[in-house]
Amino acid sequence: MSKPESSPAQDNVQITYEPDGTRVVTRTLHRAEGPPITITHRYPDALKHHYTPGAADEDVRLYSGGFLNGNGKYYTGNVSFTWRPSPRIQVAGTRELTADDYDDLFSDATTQTGIWSDIREVLVEQPDNLVPRQPDSISTTPKPSKTNYESIADRIVGEIGSSKADLDSLTFLIPNGWEAHDAAYICNPHNPAQYWSGRTTTGGDGWTVTFDRLQPMDAKAWTELRDSAGIRFTHVGHLARVDGSTFTSEQALQVLERIRIGLALALGRRTSCFLPVGYRNDKPVWALWQAYPVDPYTRVSSQWLDSQVASGQLADLLAKVLDFTAQEDRREALTHALAYYIPTNTGFDAALGVGLPISGLQLLSFFHFVTEGTISKRAWEAQNPNTEAEVRQLLTVMNVSTPVPGHFSNLAAVQARLNPQRDALGTIINMRNHIIHPVKGRPGRYTLQEWAEASILANYWLGLALLHLISYQGEIVATLGARVRHEGDERRSVPWAPPALGTTWSAGT
Structure with missing residues (x-):
C-alpha cells in the first residue's frame, strides 16, 4: 500500500490506495477509556450531479446571465427549477426596449388562436459550448438604467447542446424516491469518512442504471417529507451503456421515460427523472430543463416494496421493466x-x-x-x-x-x-x-x-x-x-x- 495521506478535514482519518487503485479510508476513534477503535472501508464516492439540489420545496438554481426567448429577444436574468405551485422551469429577466418594440405594437401580426399555448423555449449563453455551471446564487433581476425596459417572468423549457451529440454518460435527479436499508454503501467524496447505505444498481436492454440516495436524506428527513406530504430531490441517477459505447440524448430520454414507468410501478405513485445532464469525457455537453408531475411523498405508496430489502426489489423490477419496454x-x-x-x-x-x-x-x-x-x-x-x-x-x-x-x-x-x-x-x-x-x-x-x-x-x-x-x-x-x-x-x-x-x-x- 502507498504512503498514508492525512485527510485535510479530520486528523484521525487516513487515505491510502491499494495497487489496483482502490481507495482505503481508515478512521481512528479515540475513547476516554479503552483502546482506540479503527474503522476501515473501501466504499465508492456518491454520485454527483451538475445541479446541487436543496431541501424540501427549495428551488434549484440553474442559470444566471443572458438568454434569448422564443421571439429572439435578449434578456438578462435567471433560470430556476421551482416546485410550487407545480414543478416547472421558471425564467425571470429584463431588457431595454427598442424602437422595433414600439413598431410591434402597431403591427398586423396575428395572435395565437385555440385553447393551447406553447411553453416558451430559451437559449442561454454557453461558454466553451458546455452546459453553464450552476450559479452560486440567484440575485434580484437587474433593471436597466433607463426607464423604458421590459420584465418577463415565464414558465419555459430549455435544451442546452445538440440532441444528436454523442454522450458517454448521463446524470439526473429523482424526487420523492424510496427508502432502502439494504442499499450498498457509498461515501461523501469531499469527506470519505462519511458513508451511508444508499446505492442501488440495475440495468436492462443494454443499459446500466445507478441510483444514489442523497446524504441529507436520513431517517429524520424521510419522516419530515412523509409527514408534510412534501416534495424534494432524494436520489441522483446515472445512466450509461453496458459496453461503454456512446449514445445520443434522444436515446437517453427514451430510456429515462422507461425508468419513469418502472419507478411508477415500484413506488405506486408518480415521480420522474429530472434535469438530465449528458457528459462526454466528463464534460457537461447537453442538458434538458423540463419538469414533470410528481406525487407527494405520503404513506400511501407502494404495495410491494419493503424498505428492509427495497434496493434488491427495485433493482429486479426495473431490470425487467427495461427489458420488457424495449x-x-x-x-x-x-x-x-x-x-x-x-x-x-x-x-x-x-x-x-x-x-x-x-x-x-x-x-x-x-x-x-x-x-x-x-x-x-x-x-x-x-x-x-x-x-x-x-x-x-x-x-x-x-x-x-x-x-x-x-x-x-x-x-x-x-x-x-x-x-x-x-x-x-x-x-x-x-x-x-x-x-x-x-x-x-x-x-x-x-x-x-x-x-x-x-x-x-x-x-x-x-x-x-x-x-x-x-x-x-x-x-x-x-x-x-x-x-x-x-x-x-x-x-x-x-x-x-x-x-x-x-x-x-x-x-x-
Missing part, C-alpha cells in the same frame, strides 16, 4: 395500465377507484391472451361474454383465487346481500356495474367503507397483474393482512412463482 407495443400497454393503477393508489373517489382497476385488468387480460397470445379477437369475444369473464381468465393464469378476505367485513356485507352470492371478483364487478352501467330503479347504494374495501382489493389485483406482465418473480410484502403492516413484516413470492418458491394464493394474501 418493444414499443409492450411499453404502451404497461403505460396505459399504470394510468388506471396510479390514480387509485394515490387517492381517488372510492367508487371510481373500483371502476379504474377493473378497466386496467380488462386491458391487461386482452393484451395477455390476444395481443401477445394466440387467441383471435373474435374468439376472445365469443369466449368471454362480459368483463368479469375476461378478468377472471387473467387472475386464473396468475394463480390468484378470489374469495372475499376474511377481514374485509364491509365487502363481505355486500357479498351477503347478493342473490345468488358471488366471490370477491363477482361482488366487485356487481358494484362496478352500478357506476359504469346505471339502470333506472336499481341504484347502487354502498357505504364509503364498502367502496373502499372493493377498491383496495381491485387495485391490489391490478398491481399484481402489472408485475405479472413484466414477469417479476421476486418477493413482495403482504399488504392485505388483517393487521397494520410494519416494515420488515412477512414477505412472500408472487402467486405465479414456481411451486418451490410460492404457495397457494387467495385474494386476502
Whole structure:
C-alpha cells in the first residue's frame, strides 16, 4: 500500500490506495477509556450531479446571465427549477426596449388562436459550448438604467447542446424516491469518512442504471417529507451503456421515460427523472430543463416494496421493466395500465377507484391472451361474454383465487346481500356495474367503507397483474393482512412463482 495521506478535514482519518487503485479510508476513534477503535472501508464516492439540489420545496438554481426567448429577444436574468405551485422551469429577466418594440405594437401580426399555448423555449449563453455551471446564487433581476425596459417572468423549457451529440454518460435527479436499508454503501467524496447505505444498481436492454440516495436524506428527513406530504430531490441517477459505447440524448430520454414507468410501478405513485445532464469525457455537453408531475411523498405508496430489502426489489423490477419496454407495443400497454393503477393508489373517489382497476385488468387480460397470445379477437369475444369473464381468465393464469378476505367485513356485507352470492371478483364487478352501467330503479347504494374495501382489493389485483406482465418473480410484502403492516413484516413470492418458491394464493394474501 502507498504512503498514508492525512485527510485535510479530520486528523484521525487516513487515505491510502491499494495497487489496483482502490481507495482505503481508515478512521481512528479515540475513547476516554479503552483502546482506540479503527474503522476501515473501501466504499465508492456518491454520485454527483451538475445541479446541487436543496431541501424540501427549495428551488434549484440553474442559470444566471443572458438568454434569448422564443421571439429572439435578449434578456438578462435567471433560470430556476421551482416546485410550487407545480414543478416547472421558471425564467425571470429584463431588457431595454427598442424602437422595433414600439413598431410591434402597431403591427398586423396575428395572435395565437385555440385553447393551447406553447411553453416558451430559451437559449442561454454557453461558454466553451458546455452546459453553464450552476450559479452560486440567484440575485434580484437587474433593471436597466433607463426607464423604458421590459420584465418577463415565464414558465419555459430549455435544451442546452445538440440532441444528436454523442454522450458517454448521463446524470439526473429523482424526487420523492424510496427508502432502502439494504442499499450498498457509498461515501461523501469531499469527506470519505462519511458513508451511508444508499446505492442501488440495475440495468436492462443494454443499459446500466445507478441510483444514489442523497446524504441529507436520513431517517429524520424521510419522516419530515412523509409527514408534510412534501416534495424534494432524494436520489441522483446515472445512466450509461453496458459496453461503454456512446449514445445520443434522444436515446437517453427514451430510456429515462422507461425508468419513469418502472419507478411508477415500484413506488405506486408518480415521480420522474429530472434535469438530465449528458457528459462526454466528463464534460457537461447537453442538458434538458423540463419538469414533470410528481406525487407527494405520503404513506400511501407502494404495495410491494419493503424498505428492509427495497434496493434488491427495485433493482429486479426495473431490470425487467427495461427489458420488457424495449418493444414499443409492450411499453404502451404497461403505460396505459399504470394510468388506471396510479390514480387509485394515490387517492381517488372510492367508487371510481373500483371502476379504474377493473378497466386496467380488462386491458391487461386482452393484451395477455390476444395481443401477445394466440387467441383471435373474435374468439376472445365469443369466449368471454362480459368483463368479469375476461378478468377472471387473467387472475386464473396468475394463480390468484378470489374469495372475499376474511377481514374485509364491509365487502363481505355486500357479498351477503347478493342473490345468488358471488366471490370477491363477482361482488366487485356487481358494484362496478352500478357506476359504469346505471339502470333506472336499481341504484347502487354502498357505504364509503364498502367502496373502499372493493377498491383496495381491485387495485391490489391490478398491481399484481402489472408485475405479472413484466414477469417479476421476486418477493413482495403482504399488504392485505388483517393487521397494520410494519416494515420488515412477512414477505412472500408472487402467486405465479414456481411451486418451490410460492404457495397457494387467495385474494386476502
